[in-house]
Amino acid sequence: MDQKYFPKKVETKWQKKWAELGTFEANADPNRQKFYCLEMLPYPSGRLHMGHVRNYSIGDALAWYKRLHGFNVIHPIGWDSFGQPAEQAAIKQGVNPREWTEDNISQMRAQLKTLGIGYDWSREIAAHRPEYYKFDQWFFLKMLEKGLAYRKESEVNWCPKCETTLSNEQASGGVCWRCGTPVEKRSRPQWFVKITAYADELLEGMEEISDGWPEKVLTMQKNWIGRSKGAFVNFRIEGGSSEVPSVRVFTTRIDTIYGVNAIVVAAGHPLVDANIDSFSEEVRLSVEEILTEQAAPTDYEAETEKKGVDTGLEAINPFSGERIPVWIGNYVMMSYGTGAVMSVPAHDERDFEFAKKYGLPIRQVISEPHLVHEHNTMQALALEDAFTEKGILVHSDDWTGKPSADAIESMTAFAENKRFGEGAVTYRLRDWGISRQRFWGSPIPIIYCPDCGTVPVPIDELPVELPESAPFTGVGESPLAKVESFVNVECPECGGAAERETDTMDTFVDSTWYYFRYCDPHNEDLPFEPSEAAYWMPVDLYIGGIDHAVMHLLYTRFWTKMMRDIGLVDFGEPAKSLLTQGMVVGESFYSKTKESYVFPEDVEIQRDSAGRVTGAVLRSDVTPVRVAVEKMSKSKHNGVDPDDMISIYGADAVRVFVLFAAPAENELVWQETGIEGAVRFLQRVWRFVLRWQEAIESASASADDLAAAGTEAPKNSQDLRRKTHQTIIRVRENFESGQFNTPVAALMELLNSMHDLAGEPEAAKAVEAAAVKEAIESLILMLAPYAPHFCEEVWEAVSGNGQGIVASGGRFPEADTDLAKDDEVEIAVQVNGKLRSRVYASPEAANAELESLALADEKVSEYTEGKTVVKVIVVPGRLVNVVVR
RNA sequence: GCCGGAGUGGCGAAAUCGGUAUACGCACCAGACUCAAAAUCUGGCGAGAGCAAUCUCAUGUCGGUUCGAGUCCGACCUCCGGCACCA
Numbered sequence: 017m018d019q020k021y022f023p024k025k026v027e028t029k030w031q032k033k034w035a036e037l038g039t040f041e042a043n044a045d046p047n048r049q050k051f052y053c054l055e056m057l058p059y060p061s062g063r064l065h066m067g068h069v070r071n072y073s074i075g076d077a078l079a080w081y082k083r084l085h086g087f088n089v090i091h092p093i094g095w096d097s098f099g100q101p102a103e104q105a106a107i108k109q110g111v112n113p114r115e116w117t118e119d120n121i122s123q124m125r126a127q128l129k130t131l132g133i134g135y136d137w138s139r140e141i142a143a144h145r146p147e148y149y150k151f152d153q154w155f156f157l158k159m160l161e162k163g164l165a166y167r168k169e170s171e172v173n174w175c176p177k178c179e180t181t182l183s184n185e186q187a188s189g190g191v192c193w194r195c196g197t198p199v200e201k202r203s204r205p206q207w208f209v210k211i212t213a214y215a216d217e218l219l220e221g222m223e224e225i226s227d228g229w230p231e232k233v234l235t236m237q238k239n240w241i242g243r244s245k246g247a248f249v250n251f252r253i254e255g256g257s258s259e260v261p262s263v264r265v266f267t268t269r270i271d272t273i274y275g276v277n278a279i280v281v282a283a284g285h286p287l288v289d290a291n292i293d294s295f296s297e298e299v300r301l302s303v304e305e306i307l308t309e310q311a312a313p314t315d316y317e318a319e320t321e322k323k324g325v326d327t328g329l330e331a332i333n334p335f336s337g338e339r340i341p342v343w344i345g346n347y348v349m350m351s352y353g354t355g356a357v358m359s360v361p362a363h364d365e366r367d368f369e370f371a372k373k374y375g376l377p378i379r380q381v382i383s384e385p386h387l388v389h390e391h392n393t394m395q396a397l398a399l400e401d402a403f404t405e406k407g408i409l410v411h412s413d414d415w416t417g418k419p420s421a422d423a424i425e426s427m428t429a430f431a432e433n434k435r436f437g438e439g440a441v442t443y444r445l446r447d448w449g450i451s452r453q454r455f456w457g458s459p460i461p462i463i464y465c466p467d468c469g470t471v472p473v474p475i476d477e478l479p480v481e482l483p484e485s486a487p488f489t490g491v492g493e494s495p496l497a498k499v500e501s502f503v504n505v506e507c508p509e510c511g512g513a514a515e516r517e518t519d520t521m522d523t524f525v526d527s528t529w530y531y532f533r534y535c536d537p538h539n540e541d542l543p544f545e546p547s548e549a550a551y552w553m554p555v556d557l558y559i560g561g562i563d564h565a566v567m568h569l570l571y572t573r574f575w576t577k578m579m580r581d582i583g584l585v586d587f588g589e590p591a592k593s594l595l596t597q598g599m600v601v602g603e604s605f606y607s608k609t610k611e612s613y614v615f616p617e618d619v620e621i622q623r624d625s626a627g628r629v630t631g632a633v634l635r636s637d638v639t640p641v642r643v644a645v646e647k648m649s650k651s652k653h654n655g656v657d658p659d660d661m662i663s664i665y666g667a668d669a670v671r672v673f674v675l676f677a678a679p680a681e682n683e684l685v686w687q688e689t690g691i692e693g694a695v696r697f698l699q700r701v702w703r704f705v706l707r708w709q710e711a712i713e714s715a716s717a718s719a720d721d722l723a724a725a726g727t728e729a730p731k732n733s734q735d736l737r738r739k740t741h742q743t744i745i746r747v748r749e750n751f752e753s754g755q756f757n758t759p760v761a762a763l764m765e766l767l768n769s770m771h772d773l774a775g776e777p778e779a780a781k782a783v784e785a786a787a788v789k790e791a792i793e794s795l796i797l798m799l800a801p802y803a804p805h806f807c808e809e810v811w812e813a814v815s816g817n818g819q820g821i822v823a824s825g826g827r828f829p830e831a832d833t834d835l836a837k838d839d840e841v842e843i844a845v846q847v848n849g850k851l852r853s854r855v856y857a858s859p860e861a862a863n864a865e866l867e868s869l870a871l872a873d874e875k876v877s878e879y880t881e882g883k884t885v886v887k888v889i890v891v892p893g894r895l896v897n898v899v900v901r
Numbered sequence: 902g903c904c905g906g907a908g909u910g911g912c913g914a915a916a917u918c919g920g921u922a923u924a925c926g927c928a929c930c931a932g933a934c935u936c937a938a939a940a941u942c943u944g945g946c947g948a949g950a951g952c953a954a955u956c957u958c959a960u961g962u963c964g965g966u967u968c969g970a971g972u973c974c975g976a977c978c979u980c981c982g983g984c985a986c987c988a
Contacts, residue, residue, distance in 0.1 A: 059988055100987060173986075183986040232905055236983075239904050316902070316984070445985095452986065523988070562982060565905080598907095599982085647981095676926070677913055681906095683981075685913065693926050703941090753917065761915075761925035768925090771942095844921035849969040851921055889968055891920050899968045 017709070017813035021702040021806070023666025023695075030805040030820075031132055039820055040134040042090040044551040051087040052552050053079040054531050054591070056560030056568075057096040057143075062120035064127040066600040066648060066674070066686060067561070069658045072133045073671040074597060074680050074756055075559050079134055080801035081751050084821070084828040090552050091134055092534035094141035095121050098149070099523045100183060103456040103495075106488040113456045114484075117144055127659060132667045132805055139537045143526035148533065149458035150479035151543040152525050155575075156207075156450075157461060157472050158582050164210045167470070170449055173313055174202035178491045181453040187313045194490055201311040206451035206519065207460055211574045215241055215443045218573055221589050228593025230681075233565045240566045242444025244268050247428045249358070249437040251279050251331040253342065259290040263331060263342070266353045266442055270431070271423040272360040274412040275381035277371060279331045280324060280343045280359050283307045284350035287342070291329065299325050299344070306346045322347050322370050334436040335427070336413065345370065353442060361402065368402035382407040382420060448571065450522045455486050455495040457520030465507035465514040474508050480516070494518050527568060528575035531555060531590070546584055558591040559680075565596065595754055598683040599647050600674075602654035606642040607634055613652045614641065648686070656686050668803035669695040675802055676760040697764055698806055701799070704770060705792055705810050711777035712789035712814065732773045733787035739769040740791045741836035744829045747798050763799055766791065789814075794829040797821070844895035845870045847879040855896075863890040870896035 018025070034040060044050075055075040058068055072093075079091040095117075102113035121142060128135065141148055159165040173182040175192035186193040211218075219241055222234045246268035253262055263279055281287055283306040292300065302325035324345035331342050347366060348357055361371035362380040371378050384407050406420035415423045431437030451460065459480040461473035473480055483502045486495035496502060497518040507514035529543060535552045536544035560568075576590040605619045606612070614634065619641050621632045632641040648655040661670050673694040678684045729737075743766040747759040774780075774788050792814060800807035800821055808820055817824035838859055843866055845853040853875035857866060867888050870876055876898060883900040890896050 057988095096988070181986080185987045187986090236905050240984085242904095314984085449985080454986090522986070524985095527988080561988095562906080564983090564988080566983060567985065568988080601981095673926095679914080682914090683907085687913070687927075689927055690913065697926085700941095749917095755917080757913095758915070758925085764925055842921075846921085846969070849920095849967090854921075887968065889920085895920055895969090897920080897968055 017702075017706065017809060019706065021699050023668060023805075024663070026809045027130075027132055027667050027805040030808045031129060033808075033818075033820065034132075034134065037820060037823065039822065040091060041136050041138055042088060044548060045088055046551065048088040049086075050552055050556075051079075051082040051089045052531075052555045052557075053082065053089060053091045054534075054555045054558045055093070056558075056564065057094055057527055057530050058124070059096045059099060059101070060117060060120040060124050060142075061101065062123055064124055064131075064658045066656055066658060066684075069131065069670065070600055070674045070680075070684060071559060071561075071597055072128070072131065073674050074595065075557075076133045076671075076804070077675060077756055077801035078557060078559075078751070080804060081828065084797060084800065084826065086827065090139075090534070091136060092139040092141075092531070092537075093128065093133075093135045093137075094139075094530055094534065095124075095143060096523065096527055096530075097121065097142045097144040098457045098520075098526055100185070100454070100456070103454055103488065106455075107490040110488070112485055113488075114144065117142075117456075130662055130667060131658070131671070134804065139534045141530060141533050141537050143458075143523070143530070144456070146479045146481050147538075147540070149526070151529075151533070152458040152521055153461040153473070153478050153480060154475065154543060155525075155529070155578075156521070157475055157478075159209060159578065160472055162578075162582070164213065164578065165207060166210065167205050167207050169203045170206045170208070171201040171203050172206075172453070174200045176200055180491055180493070184313065190312050190315065199313055201313075206449050207462075207517075208447040208449050211448045211571070212443060212445055214574050214577050215243065215445050217577055217588065218570065219243060221573065221577070225589050225592065225594075228591070230594060230596055233562075233569065233594060233596060236565050237570050240445060240570065243441060244443075245441050246270065246439075247424075247431060247437050248354070248440050249273065249334065249431055251334065251358070253287065254330045254332060254339065256287065256329045257290040257294070260287045263287055263356045264354045265356045265358045266440065267358055269360065269363060269420075269424070270427045270437075271406075271409060271412075271415070271420045272363045272381055273333065273335050273358065273427065274409075274415075275360045275362045275379045276333055276338075276340055276358045277361055277367075277376045277379065278341050278343050278359040280345040280348050280357050280367075280370070282348040282350040282355040283310065283344055283346070285344075285348075285355045287329070287356075288327075288344060291327070295327060299327055303344060306344065309346060310349075322366070322373060324370060324374060326374075334431070334434070341376075343374075351446070352444070363402055363404055365402045365404065379411065381409060381411050383410045384408075448522075448524075448574075450525055451519040452522055453494040453518075454520055455482070455488070457523060458525065459496070459520050460517045462517040463505055463507060463514045464517065465510060465512060467512055468507055468509040468514075471507060471509050471514070477508070482520075494520075496520065524568060524571050528572045529579070531558075532579070532585075543584070549585055553585060554587055554589060555591040557593050557595060559595045559597060562596040562598065562681075569594070595680060597680045598678070600684045600686055602648045602652075602656065602686045604652040604654040605632060607639065608642065609634075609637075609639040613654075615653050656688075661691065665691050665695050666698075666805075668806045669698060672697065672760060672802045675756045677757070679755065679757050697760075697767070698803060700767060700771075701795065702806075702810070704767065704774075705796075705814065708774070708777045708785075708788055708792065709813060711780050711785045712792065714785075729783045729787070730781070732775060733784045736769060736773040736787045736791055737835050738838070739766055739773070740787075740794050741831045741833070744794060744798070744831035745833070745836055748828070748831070751801075759798065760802060763795060766795055770795075797826055797829055800826075841893055843870070843893070845873055845876055846895060846897040847876060848899060849897060852876060852879055859893050861892075863892060866890050866892070866896050870898060 053075050055071050079089050083089050097117050102117050105111050105116050106113045143149060156165060173187040175182055175197050177195050177197040178192060182192060182199060187199040190199055191197060192199055226234060246266055247270045248264050248266055250262045250264050263281060283303050288303055324343045327342045327344055329342040330339045333340060359367040359370060361367040361378040363382055382403060409415045409418050409423050415427060428439045459482060461478060461480045463471045463473060465471050483499045486499045488495050503515050503518060505514055505516050532544050532549055536548040539545055572590055577588045579585050580588050605614050605616060607614045618635050619632050620635050633639060634641055669691055673691040676694065677690055743762050746762045750758045770791050775784065796807045796810050811821050811826060812818045815824060840856050841859045843855050843857055844851055845855055853873045855869045855873055857869060867890055880898060880900050885898060886901050887899040888896065
């Protein structure tokens, strides 16, 4: 241990040692309890950003914590290395996507090693390598076999000028990213995976994981799946083409059917197609307008006004026999449900708005129970708003007077009997489209033969490898379609000339099962050996951004169930618990005059006397600058390069800071001054240990002697031991509940107490030195998850063992609850709920004792004098509240 | 627009079970050490009133439940995430 703390030196030393000793390599061992700590797979952009640092620091802290508890910890990493940026770089800069990706991975791997995250590098995987994507293809074929993969027509963003498919990002703002041409939607055949077959199971499985997953994530998934129980009802159409004699709607509220004032269909509904020639000019124009509007990429910001047009057709309400108009509305989507709805304005908000706008009749058929009588006598009541609750039916023939729930049941049965409808369950969830018209992804292993049709590539011919390169023009068909040697192939069935599928898979496919692959990363025959996965899986803690709450996490839950059904695993939920971390944000400065983001060093921040930011100006010309806190990015000049931070402050300080600064779930505002506090803390620990090193080495007192000294020990030592053991309890509790910021605060407090209570090492008695030794060792072991290099170095100095903390038997300290007990606690005394005084008592003091102590208190009598004590509430060990009148 | 969150000192935050609001850190102020500075150490630090003891107010806003609300309930405001081809 050097006289001064040199982070770089310590970190280099231990990173080398860890690699040599294989400290973080894990092997399945049925005799040991495993712990699977997983962080979300990064996209190899080339540079680590603070979000990564945060994600991996959290994971590594927990991995260390579990190792210190004797768990067999697996903590792997890999690369989500397929995807758009590599292909974008190929188009823009002419680089080879494979080389570009490999370079990025090398850079980021080096950065991760500098950070000292304890990964098992022998398990590293990368999605773009054939040995990995072979099994994307393998899974696809398995799903095809099971009927879980199928092809259908579906829309893509299309640039008519570049004649190419665009991602939503490339089509943002409704125009092509390269040429600015307005983007259209175009239909083409694409492959889908039947996630909807697992919709109910995805809902049911939530119960199993509800303890470990944030409720908000499960709620979001629940809403995304959007299960609704209801009924299909067919409405006969009068006066239209015989091609489409009726329209089917789905409703969850069949009980409101006597209030239907119209049928509203989507512009793309077959009824519209079938009758388009008989429609008036006005209707035809509206249809076209709505279709054009719906063909543009969705702009979520813009509020779409409800629009519609009466087709002139009529539908017959099968319950009442009433004739109602058929409308076309822009708020009805062909892709959702049946593409037609029954409009019940009195009981649905959207229908209400629509009816108000077009002056359609609004008839109330559900009433609040206490108003039923009025509704039976009056025809209708002018409604202010739609009444969407369930209630009692009115004006509904035989069903009048029935409660909604009963009516829904019997009306559905009636529709089934009369064969114009049936009960049904629908989902908002749609099947997962996995086709991408791109090069940089896993090829879909399908061959199209003019004679045999769609033929799967035989499983023993996998992988279908991507060619070395392709023409990357950004124009025309996917680059892969232009590589003849790839496209032209013999049909596996008839041997005739055939063509390969040139679409590749969505990169979400790669990330659905990567953490299963970590269990057995070099398997050539199977995605993983079931026995390996059986040991390591499921994941004990999965850590990643909240932005993945729905899609990735739903896909991967689905994939797990699919893998269970093909016999690879015997469970259906891949992760026991989930921690969603917040974003890392930084202050950004936008100059209105320059219309661009400017560098922080060019900005002068103005504050009021209290220190609040009131504004900012550009140093050069004193023009105003807008200050915001936004997600870090290069273009906003508010990013921080982790490498810079590490070289200035050291990896340990960076890690301590990101974990200390905010709870993992919160947004983290990057402030460089904060990290200096982290370094200062480490340096204080270093100096303290250095000062005491000699004294604690010569301290002969063992733990037993310490215990024997008991109450005979000097007060300072007793106080220090109490603080040490209280800290152990706190840190443990916090870790177990997923709090990573508060343990650091607790450790800082412990260090402060050590300073206050330790005294001078030269004058310390054996018992005192032993108490200090206990504090130091506990502190180091508890700090190791945050600052592993630092703690390894200090541990080596105090223990004399250079094999590393875990290998030399270092374990998380155990708390002695007796030692942690306070002699005396402060009890708050309130009068009528307001804090008036404090009394001191033993933590075990009985309620009656606390009550009399409180009532005897001078301050309390001041407030109770002349009044009657109505009630005294005592919370043991906390407070006494005297209620007077 | 739909779905899901979050708002506590100058700043990051703590209080996890309805029980002493502001632990810990940053910034700032004062002092010690120093020729000086840095580093380090000591002390102060929500707002207002008061010489002081102390009192009043304060957890986005408004209202409610309770002996007691940052915490529970209702309405609102602001900001953030997701919305199926960024990952």
